[in-house]
Amino acid sequence: MDTVSDPLRELGQQLSQAAGEPVTLERPAxxxxxxxxxxxxxxxxxxxxxxxxxxAEELASKAARLDAVERAEVAGPGFxxxxxxxxxxxxxxxxxxxxxxxxxxxxxxxDPKRIQVEMVSANPTGPxxxxxxxxxxxGDSVARLLELGGHEIEREYYYNDAGAQMERFRASVDAxxxxxxxxxxxxxxxxxxxxxxxxxxPVPPMLERIEITLERFRIHFDSWTxxxxxxxxxxxxxPRLDTYEREGAIWARSSAYGDDEDRVLLRSPEQxxxxxxxxxxxxxxxxxxxxxxxxxxxxxxxxxxxxxxWYAAVARMxxxxxxRVEVLLYQLVHLTRRGALTKMSKRRGxxxxxxxxxxxxxxxxxxxxxxxxxxxxxIEIDVDVAAERSEKNPVYYVQYAHAxxxxxxxxxxxxxxxxxxxPVVAPEERDLIKRLADFPGVVxxxxxxxxxxxxxxxxxxxxxxxxxxxxxHRVLESKEQAFRLGLVKATQLVIARCLDVxxxxxxxxx
Numbered sequence: 296m297d298t299v300s301d302p303l304r305e306l307g308q309q310l311s312q313a314a315g316e317p318v319t320l321e322r323p324a325x326x327x328x329x330x331x332x333x334x335x336x337x338x339x340x341x342x343x344x345x346x347x348x349x350x351a352e353e354l355a356s357k358a359a360r361l362d363a364v365e366r367a368e369v370a371g372p373g374f375x376x377x378x379x380x381x382x383x384x385x386x387x388x389x390x391x392x393x394x395x396x397x398x399x400x401x402x403x404x405x406d407p408k409r410i411q412v413e414m415v416s417a418n419p420t421g422p423x424x425x426x427x428x429x430x431x432x433x434g435d436s437v438a439r440l441l442e443l444g445g446h447e448i449e450r451e452y453y454y455n456d457a458g459a460q461m462e463r464f465r466a467s468v469d470a471x472x473x474x475x476x477x478x479x480x481x482x483x484x485x486x487x488x489x490x491x492x493x494x495x496x497p498v499p500p501m502l503e504r505i506e507i508t509l510e511r512f513r514i515h516f517d518s519w520t521x522x523x524x525x526x527x528x529x530x531x532x533x534p535r536l537d538t539y540e541r542e543g544a545i546w547a548r549s550s551a552y553g554d555d556e557d558r559v560l561l562r563s564p565e566q567x568x569x570x571x572x573x574x575x576x577x578x579x580x581x582x583x584x585x586x587x588x589x590x591x592x593x594x595x596x597x598x599x600x601x602x603x604x605w606y607a608a609v610a611r612m613x614x615x616x617x618x619r620v621e622v623l624l625y626q627l628v629h630l631t632r633r634g635a636l637t638k639m640s641k642r643r644g645x646x647x648x649x650x651x652x653x654x655x656x657x658x659x660x661x662x663x664x665x666x667x668x669x670x671x672x673x674i675e676i677d678v679d680v681a682a683e684r685s686e687k688n689p690v691y692y693v694q695y696a697h698a699x700x701x702x703x704x705x706x707x708x709x710x711x712x713x714x715x716x717x718p719v720v721a722p723e724e725r726d727l728i729k730r731l732a733d734f735p736g737v738v739x740x741x742x743x744x745x746x747x748x749x750x751x752x753x754x755x756x757x758x759x760x761x762x763x764x765x766x767x768h769r770v771l772e773s774k775e776q777a778f779r780l781g782l783v784k785a786t787q788l789v790i791a792r793c794l795d796v797x798x799x800x801x802x803x804x805x
Contacts, residue, residue, distance in 0.1 A: 300386075310354070322729065330377060418461070419501045425676075428652070532577050704784060714785075728782065764783075
């Protein structure tokens with residue numbers, strides 16, 4: 296996809312050239328302070344040995360000569376307030392309409408990468424839980440942002456289908472088949488009875504159920520990898536590692552390569568002599584990078600904090616650039632119902648499964664509420680609000696704005712849609728266009744920070760600004776109908792893209 300026009304960025308570049316300094320434009324809190332403001336003179340003045348206000352006056356004179364600027368005013372000790380010309384609002388609107396769904400896209404076109412995002416990867420000992428679903432919602436939204444930027448993205452699920460937990464899972468199903476209670480350290484829940492009713496190994500039908508759930512959750516995986524298969528290749532990689540033997544076990548000397556401590560790779564014969572999951576990590580990381588990914592992104596729970604240094608150490612030992620490995624961490628999820636906290640435990644059987652959550656609140660709300668907080672924050676979801684179909688529910692509120700615009704456009708039929716601004720652009724219209732002009736910067740920063748929560752939060756502000764326009768100004772059969780149809784069409788495009796990044800549908804009717 297081609298990089299599209301970005302009038303706001305172009306304005307910032309023009310002002311930076313005039314100032315001889317990088318200019319950051321901000322939206323003033325009060326309309327009387329202009330459309331945008333900058334404190335560049337306050338920052339540059341002392342370095343240049345000049346009074347900031349004098350520098351701001353000089354910059355105001357240069358800014359006023361730009362086509363996009365109607366007038367420029369200096370305030371206080373050296374703030375520069377810019378009032379934009381109607382033509383700039385028309386240009387900004389035209390850029391959105393011309394780009395269509397590509398508006399805000401292509402910010403990585405100068406250096407696109409092939410990136411794998413591995414997410415969810417929960418042990419297949421039960422259905423996907425809401426806790427694991429946060430991993431998926433976060434990882435998939437990061438992937439969607441990176442795709443929007445122009446990177447080539449592949450999504451993968453890593454099945455930890457080997458080790459003690461899997462043995463306990465199979466033992467739990469076998470116990471139910473015999474009509475007995477699962478082992479004390481085993482798993483419990485109605486799903487075990489469903490698996491027990493099927494012949495053979497319970498793992499394949501459990502894997503199938505997980506895959507069906509995640510497709511329903513709108514995460515499509517390009518590949519699936521199993522720990523049990525990777526472990527067979529461990530002998531090929533052990534000689535490439537810095538290892539030593541202690542008490543019969545084989546250890547990686549990972550602390551010498553930036554890890555917090557050394558890690559056991561092979562247990563002692565007394566402990567079974569089997570590989571640890573850290574050993575599978577070695578093969579898996581090499582497998583990822585040998586497949587030609589420029590970057591391998593792991594999405595892990597906060598309890599895997601130490602894993603970040605471990606992966607970097609493995610990369611160094613194997614001769615890979617550790618910068619090719621990236622670990623994203625996220626915090627826990629808590630559900631509340633009528634003010635009471637819902638407990639989760641896959642083994643006790645009182646866990647909240649993702650399918651049940653989606654049944655109750657819908658796929659859209661499930662995706663929205665699991666990605667609208669930063670990964671470093673614990674999420675507390677009020678299920679009662681998430682299930683509500685009213686403006687109290689933020690995802691419903693944003694979707695309703697999209698559907699309302701779709702209704703306007705349906706009623707408009709084949710009427711002219713234009714970006715040509717009238718001589719006077721109303722304050723509410725100016726605010727909405729400025730909000731839409733923020734979108735390219737918002738998505739680029741969200742991608743760089745791996746912070747997709749910025750997108751639903753931005754979408755709420757877009758919906759707020761749209762509803763103010765809708766309530767103050769008639770669109771159809773107004774003097775400015777063509778321009779306002781262009782404005783609502785551009786708004787619809789941006790809202791739809793925001794919803795898509797969050798994995799949420801953009802309905803035409805509600």
